[in-house]
Amino acid sequence: MPIYHEMRLLRTPWVRCLTLCVLVTVVITCLLAFQPIKSQRDCACPEKNVMDLKLEKMAIASRVEDLPDNLSWGPHRLAVIVPFRDRFEQLQKFVPYLHRFLNEQKVRHIIYIVNQVDNYRFNRASLINVGFLQSKQLCDYIAMHDVDLLPLNANLSYAYPERGPFHIAAPDLHPKYHYKTFVGGILLVANKHFQKLNGMSNKFWGWGREDDEFYRRIIDAKMNVSRPVGITTGTNGTFLHMHKKDVRSRDMIRTVEQRQNEKRDRRTGLDTVQFNIESKMLLHIEEAPCLVINVQLHCDISFTPWCDMPDRIKGLMSIRNLSPEKQRTWLQQQLDNLDSIIRMKEKMDDTLEIKAKKIMDT
Numbered sequence: 001m002p003i004y005h006e007m008r009l010l011r012t013p014w015v016r017c018l019t020l021c022v023l024v025t026v027v028i029t030c031l032l033a034f035q036p037i038k039s040q041r042d043c044a045c046p047e048k049n050v051m052d053l054k055l056e057k058m059a060i061a062s063r064v065e066d067l068p069d070n071l072s073w074g075p076h077r078l079a080v081i082v083p084f085r086d087r088f089e090q091l092q093k094f095v096p097y098l099h100r101f102l103n104e105q106k107v108r109h110i111i112y113i114v115n116q117v118d119n120y121r122f123n124r125a126s127l128i129n130v131g132f133l134q135s136k137q138l139c140d141y142i143a144m145h146d147v148d149l150l151p152l153n154a155n156l157s158y159a160y161p162e163r164g165p166f167h168i169a170a171p172d173l174h175p176k177y178h179y180k181t182f183v184g185g186i187l188l189v190a191n192k193h194f195q196k197l198n199g200m201s202n203k204f205w206g207w208g209r210e211d212d213e214f215y216r217r218i219i220d221a222k223m224n225v226s227r228p229v230g231i232t233t234g235t236n237g238t239f240l241h242m243h244k245k246d247v248r249s250r251d252m253i254r255t256v257e258q259r260q261n262e263k264r265d266r267r268t269g270l271d272t273v274q275f276n277i278e279s280k281m282l283l284h285i286e287e288a289p290c291l292v293i294n295v296q297l298h299c300d301i302s303f304t305p306w307c308d309m310p311d312r313i314k315g316l317m318s319i320r321n322l323s324p325e326k327q328r329t330w331l332q333q334q335l336d337n338l339d340s341i342i343r344m345k346e347k348m349d350d351t352l353e354i355k356a357k358k359i360m361d362t
Helices: 002-010 013-033 088-104 124-135 191-196 210-220 311-321 324-361
Strands: 078-084 109-116 141-145 149-151 186-190 239-241 275-285 288-297
Touching (some): 078 088, 088 109, 124 141, 124 288
Parallel strands (some): 078 141
Antiparallel strands (some): 275 288
């Protein structure tokens, strides 16, 4: 009788429900026990700020091909090529600003940040060559664009330069450079023209002169450089120049050998640039996309030995970039160091003289 009662009890609905719950719990626990533990890498973490990323060497897959592209804006697509190294605060302003500026003009575009990650001196021209090679399949013209220069006048056109290179940052508009042959800052060039010119020279390590050599290439190819007309905002209101000399000095070092090799370069160009792509990253800064390409440039030391220089020479020759007050401070430090060396030498001489006398007395 007790056994029969116990069997009837097991058949009651609530007991069956309880038993089913226990079985389900046991099954779920077993399944979870055999699941691999996920690391922080697997989490859907929020995107890091570009200042935190510091354009580290991260091999992140990118799909620049999937970026929005409004074909109704026209048949041409612009590659904004930005030679870059260690200017993150300017990059944060540049990308969203220029993205909005080009959208307002209905210019189809992709912004390429070509980031030099090797230890050689900065080579703007070689980075532009690399940017062209990386972008030519998706875009049919380029803007060689400094990261510290923003267009303020909405009438500055970034349209396709059919007739030849179009210099947006013209000498009569640029805040700093006003000589007639200047083609730096922002220059639009169609792919067909850039290839005809064989790109830019790869010999210019350090700051400056590469755009002057590019102008000689343009003239030799019998092309004409056109510039904006009807812009009335002048040198003070057409562009925002974000470079601050006292905060970030430029590599102005030019050796004697380097000065002797600043003429028209017929040996190097688009077909000779040597590099490795370390990684690519598709970043969004304030919802504005840009493709960061981390590049290691190669240098033939026997051909351009000035691509790499000892730190002590760099420090000595870059003093002229400092403000007069900082130059005086640096010179005073060198004088103090020299005075310390002289005093040390005098002490050593005195010590040697005392030892010599002792030896003579014995």
